[in-house]
Amino acid sequence: MTWLAETAMLSHGIRRFLLLVLAGAVAALSIAPWFILPALFVTFPIWVWCLDGAERGRGWRRLFGPAFSIGFAFGWGYFTVAFHWLGAAFFVDGGAMLIVMPFAILALAALIAFFWGVASALAHLLWSNGAWRIVTLAVFVTIAEWARGHVLSGFPFDLLGYALTPTDEMMQLASVIGVYGLTLVAALLAMTPALIWPADGRSLSRRLLPFFIAIGVLAAQLGFGHNRLVGTTATERTDMAMRLVQPLVYEHADWGNADPVALIDRLLMLSEMQMSPDDKGLADITHLVWPESSLPFFLSSYPEALARIARMLPDGTTLLAGAPRQDYAPGSGEPSGPPFNAVLAIDTNGEIIASYDKSHLVPFGEFLPYQELFAKLGIKQFVPGAEGWSHGDARRRLMSLPGTPSFLTLICYEILFSGDLGDTANAQFLFNVTNDAWFDGSIGPAQHAHHARVRAVEEGMSLIRAANSGLTFATDPLGRITAELPPLQMAALDVRPHERLAGTVFSQVRHWPLLIALLLGLLGSLIAARARRR
Known part of the structure; x- marks a missing residue:
C-alpha cells in the first residue's frame, strides 16, 4: 500500500x-x-x-x-x-x-x-x-x-x-x-x-x-x-388485501404492436387465476394492481376495456392500473389536454374514480428536454406517448380511496428521491408501480428495487411494489421483503401492507x-x- x-x-x-x-x-x-x-x-x-x-x-x-x-x-x-x-x-x-x-x-x-x-x-x-x-x-x-x-x-x-x-x-x-x-x-x-x-x-x-x-x-x-x-414489531393490516400482477407486457416499447384485446385477456386471466386449491380468486381481494405500462394504450382506443374490467371486479374491489391518461373535451371526443403517465383507480362499475399523473419524469426517457434541438438530431424519447409525457401534480400522490387507508403513489423512479416523496405524514404505506422491462437482463432492476426498499426504512412504512417484469414484492416498515415474485415470470402475488411505525427519526427531522x-x-x-x- x-x-x-x-x-x-x-x-x-x-x-x-x-x-x-x-x-x-x-x-x-x-x-x-x-x-x-x-x-x-x-x-x-x-x-x-x-x-x-x-x-x-x-x-x-x-x-x-x-x-x-x-x-x-x-x-x-x-x-x-x-x-x-x-x-x-x-x-x-x-x-x-x-x-x-x-x-x-x-x-x-x-x-x-x-x-x-x-x-x-x-x-x-x-x-x-x-x-x-x-x-x-x-x-x-x-x-x-x-x-x-x-x-x-x-x-x-x-x-x-x-x-x-x-x-x-x-x-x-x-x-x-x-x-x-x-x-x-x-x-x-x-x-x-x-x-x-x-x-x-x-x-x-x-x-x-x-x-x-x-x-x-x-x-x-x-x-x-x-x-x-x-x-420492532411489524403488524399486517387487516383492512386491505392486494393482488399484484406481473404481466410481462413488452408492447410498451412500440404502441403500434399493442393489441388491446389480447393484453386485456392476459391481464384478466392473471388477475382471476387461482394460485392454490383454497384460493378464492378476487373474492377476498380489496385492491388489484396492474403495474406501470400494463396498458400501453389510451383506454379511449378500446372502450370495452372498462366494461370487461367492471365484469371481472367483485363488489368492493378496486383496480389500480398503470396506464396513459388524457383529458377529453365533453361531447367532442377530442383531447383537451396533454398526455400523462398515470395510475388509474377503477371501481366495480368500470368508472375511473381517482388518478395520479407521474410528476417526476425521466429526462430523455419520458420527455425530451430542448425538444426542437434534439429532434433535429434524430434523438427521441424512449417511452412512446404523443410528443412527450406531461408533468403531473406531485401533491396528488396521496391517494385516499373510499374505504381505503391513504397511501403514497409513486411511479417508477419517483421512489428514488429520499426525503421528497410527498405527503408522508398522512400516508399509511408506499405504493410503487414500475416498468423495468427496458433493462431486463441487466443489474438495473435490482438496483431500482433496492433503492425502493431503503425508502421504506427511511419512512417507517411498508412498501408495495408491482413491476411489469420484476421485481414485484412487498416489504414491512423495516424494509424486509415479506413476499415476492421471481423476475421474468408471468404471475400474481397476494400481499397485505403493514401498519406504519410511529415515526422514524429521519421522517421527523x-x-x-x-x-x-x-x-x-x-x-x-x-x-x-x-x-x-x-
Whole structure:
C-alpha cells in the first residue's frame, strides 16, 4: 500500500487520469447488487493521495485544474460502471440506436462525474496536511451527491450511501440519517486508509487508529440494525388485501404492436387465476394492481376495456392500473389536454374514480428536454406517448380511496428521491408501480428495487411494489421483503401492507442533522486550511 500511495501522489497527466478512472470503476462494485464494500476502502484513499500530490493552479485553474480532473476521472470510472445497465434500453425497438450506446453511457457518466470533479476541486482549495483533509473531501463529495440528486430534476441513482445498505441490519441506519447521511459516513470511513500510508513519522498504532474506528462504526451500525429488527414489531393490516400482477407486457416499447384485446385477456386471466386449491380468486381481494405500462394504450382506443374490467371486479374491489391518461373535451371526443403517465383507480362499475399523473419524469426517457434541438438530431424519447409525457401534480400522490387507508403513489423512479416523496405524514404505506422491462437482463432492476426498499426504512412504512417484469414484492416498515415474485415470470402475488411505525427519526427531522454536520465539517476544513497556510 505504501507503493500505491506514493505512486498516486507522484503520478500526473494521463497516467494519473487512467489510474483514477480504474479506481472509480472498482469503487462502483460497492453498490447494488454486488455490495463489495472493501472496494471503497481500497479505492477512495487513491483519490486522497492524488489530491495530496496535485499541483495548485492559478486563476481559473485553481478550480478547473488538476484537482477537478482528479475527481472527474474517479467519478467517470464510478458512474460508467454504476450506470452501464442503461445500455440495455438501446436494445429495445430493434436496436436502431445501438451504435450510439457506448457514447451515450460515457457521456452520461461524464455529466454526472462533473459533480465529483467540482467537489474534488473545492476540497483541494481547503486542503490540509492532517487527518482533517479526509473530512473535507467527504463533506464535498456528500454535497455533490445531494446536488446530483436535485439539480436539473435530479438523478439520485446509486448514491454512495447505498454501499452501506447490503443487509437488512445495515439498512436500518437509514431510518435515522437517510441515504445522504449514509453517503457522508461511507465517504468518511472509506478514506481512513489514506491516513495509514505513507508513513509520516507517527507510530503505526496512531496511524491505524482511524481505520479501526471505521471498523468499529460499521460494527455499531450492524448492532443498531440487529437491535432494531429484533425490537420492532411489524403488524399486517387487516383492512386491505392486494393482488399484484406481473404481466410481462413488452408492447410498451412500440404502441403500434399493442393489441388491446389480447393484453386485456392476459391481464384478466392473471388477475382471476387461482394460485392454490383454497384460493378464492378476487373474492377476498380489496385492491388489484396492474403495474406501470400494463396498458400501453389510451383506454379511449378500446372502450370495452372498462366494461370487461367492471365484469371481472367483485363488489368492493378496486383496480389500480398503470396506464396513459388524457383529458377529453365533453361531447367532442377530442383531447383537451396533454398526455400523462398515470395510475388509474377503477371501481366495480368500470368508472375511473381517482388518478395520479407521474410528476417526476425521466429526462430523455419520458420527455425530451430542448425538444426542437434534439429532434433535429434524430434523438427521441424512449417511452412512446404523443410528443412527450406531461408533468403531473406531485401533491396528488396521496391517494385516499373510499374505504381505503391513504397511501403514497409513486411511479417508477419517483421512489428514488429520499426525503421528497410527498405527503408522508398522512400516508399509511408506499405504493410503487414500475416498468423495468427496458433493462431486463441487466443489474438495473435490482438496483431500482433496492433503492425502493431503503425508502421504506427511511419512512417507517411498508412498501408495495408491482413491476411489469420484476421485481414485484412487498416489504414491512423495516424494509424486509415479506413476499415476492421471481423476475421474468408471468404471475400474481397476494400481499397485505403493514401498519406504519410511529415515526422514524429521519421522517421527523429529514436532512437537518446532515446539514449541521456538513456545516461543521466545512467550518473545521476552513480552520485546518488556514492553520496549514500559517
